[in-house]
Amino acid sequence: MRIIDKLKAQTPAFSFEFFPPKDADGVERLLATAHELKAQNPTYVSVTYGAGGSTRRLTVELVERIKREVGIETMAHLTCVGATRSDAAQVLDQLQAGGIQNVLPLRGDPPRGATKFEKVAGGFGYASELVAYIREHYDFCLAGACYPEKHPEAASRESDLAQLKHKVDAGLDFLITQLFFSNTDYFDFVGRARALGIMIPIVAGIMPITNLGQVKRFTTMCGSSIPSALLSKLEAAQDDADAVRAIGVEHASEQCRGLLEGGAPGIHFYTLNRSTATLEILQNIRSK
Numbered sequence: 547m548r549i550i551d552k553l554k555a556q557t558p559a560f561s562f563e564f565f566p567p568k569d570a571d572g573v574e575r576l577l578a579t580a581h582e583l584k585a586q587n588p589t590y591v592s593v594t595y596g597a598g599g600s601t602r603r604l605t606v607e608l609v610e611r612i613k614r615e616v617g618i619e620t621m622a623h624l625t626c627v628g629a630t631r632s633d634a635a636q637v638l639d640q641l642q643a644g645g646i647q648n649v650l651p652l653r654g655d656p657p658r659g660a661t662k663f664e665k666v667a668g669g670f671g672y673a674s675e676l677v678a679y680i681r682e683h684y685d686f687c688l689a690g691a692c693y694p695e696k697h698p699e700a701a702s703r704e705s706d707l708a709q710l711k712h713k714v715d716a717g718l719d720f721l722i723t724q725l726f727f728s729n730t731d732y733f734d735f736v737g738r739a740r741a742l743g744i745m746i747p748i749v750a751g752i753m754p755i756t757n758l759g760q761v762k763r764f765t766t767m768c769g770s771s772i773p774s775a776l777l778s779k780l781e782a783a784q785d786d787a788d789a790v791r792a793i794g795v796e797h798a799s800e801q802c803r804g805l806l807e808g809g810a811p812g813i814h815f816y817t818l819n820r821s822t823a824t825l826e827i828l829q830n831i832r833s834k
Contacts, residue, residue, distance in 0.1 A: 548687035559589040559812030625654025630668035681717030694735035698769035753816040755794025799830035
């Protein structure tokens with residue numbers, strides 16, 4: 547089923563993101579996690595695409611297996627990195643043949659060792675080009691990534707939003723934000739997007755903090771920030787893993803409540819292939 551149709555019918559929507567594991571044992575653990583999360587009636591789950599297309603085969607396999615074996619709707623990520631139009635078409639054909647109806651087209655990060663993204667001959671330079679290509683040749687439901695605090699490579703919030711508008715106009719059905727930790731950033735971003743004419747649903751992306759060092763690395767990579775009050779609490783507890791995790795779960799629970807009360811159409815959890823923290827947050831949201 548197309549996710550945009552599910553978003554219209556299921557409010558609020560909850561979804562989870564996985565990444566392809568490195569080995570067969572990891573794949574089985576991921577499938578077990580998906581089975582655990584199925585009880586929460588997720589709207590869909592997504593599976594990321596490795597740097598330089600390194601997980602292409604496994605991404606396709608996982609979205610097909612999760613949909614077929616677990617019974618959850620799935621969405622495959624697809625990046626421009628190192629891919630020609632022919633490469634992209636091959637993946638899209640495989641997804642279509644496997645019954646997958648939803649794709650998240652991304653430019654993607656530079657491959658390991660590279661300092662900047664380089665378009666390959668016959669490939670795509672921007673996610674908007676990939677979106678336009680898919681919209682012209684296929685009938686997938688298309689999601690897009692957006693950055694409440696600005697893409698780290700963008701010159702300004704205004705130029706970043708203008709690029710997003712171009713990508714939306716190329717054929718996106720809905721948006722998912724990068725992780726953020728202040729709801730003010732989300733609601734300010736939605737307001738600016740609406741003022742520019744971006745009217746499609748904007749789902750909030752949330753990453754439960756379970757490890758301080760890990761989340762600092764993620765925020766550096768994606769241009770997000772940790773509010774000073776939250777960072778102080780985490781740093782004061784950083785030698786106590788359980789305490790850090792408890793602070794992270796509490797903060798994410800409060801975030802989600804505020805987002806849904808404020809009108810966010812759904813929450814997309816960056817699970818890092820783990821279910822425990824996400825399940826706790828969902829239970830906290832639904833208990834109040």
